[in-house]
Amino acid sequence: MKQVLQHRIDSTFAHYDVNGNGFIELADVYALAERLLRAFGEPAASERGRELVExxxxxxxxLAAHCDTDRDGQVSPEEYREAMDTMFVTGGPIEADFLEVVQELLDIADTNxxxxxxxxxxxVLLKARGLGDEECGVAFAHLDTDGDGALSVAEYVAAVRDxxxxxxxxxxxSWLYPDALQRT
Structure with a gap:
């Protein structure tokens, strides 16, 4: 059981460590933003582009406030694991900040x-994480727990906690990240 959860934490760490140097840094976060800008077909200079970058x-x-415990500008795998445990298992102080970021991301995803x-x-978000069209449909069906055809912040946050x-x-x-589909 713990091995599955550890694998999931490590998988999301790898997703956020875009340059693969073993740390999550500001440059990685900007690379993720750039990936989403491309996926949305949105220039960084547009209003929506600026909102996404912000x-x-x-x-x-x-991440830096809650994960970078040694304040070196990098989040190590160990720091990330500890923060994810604190946030989701014990409901630590990172949760309020996380809700705000999720709301902003979903607002940006609401392209119409x-x-x-x-x-x-x-x-669009799932494809930027590596899922194909069919996987996106299946994932959305699992995430839309109330079946209303849309994702709410509450549904998304519940899925992340799950x-x-x-x-x-x-x-x-288990449908949030492509690696979860490998079913370790």
Whole structure:
């Protein structure tokens, strides 16, 4: 059980460590933002592009504040593991910051500004994480737990919490990252 959760934490760390140097740094977070800008077809200079970059700035600030315990500008795998345990298992102080970042990300994903993130819009985020079209549809169906055709912040946060705390397969959280589909 603990091995599955450890694998998930390590998988998300690897996702965030874009340059593969063994640390999450500001440059990695900007690379993730750039990946999403490309996926949305949004220039960084546009209003939505600036909002996305600003959201990722806040994401980095959150990571640095809660994960970078030695304040060296890098989040090591060990620091990340400890913070994820604190955040999701024990519900530490990072949770409020995380909710704000999730809200901003979902607002940006709402490309038609209807106040909802539908399957097509959420697929952009999942494709940037490496999922294919079919996987995006299946993942969205698992994440949309109330079946209303849109993801809410509450559904997304519940899925993230589930990802880090529930080792069971085929739960909403197990569909957040491509590596989860490997079913360790």
């Amino acid at each position: 959201a990722y700035d806040r994401f980095w600030e959150m 500004s209807d106040g909802r993130v539908d399957a097509r819009e959420f697929a 990802y880090y705390t529930n080792p069971a397969e085929d739960t909403p959280g």
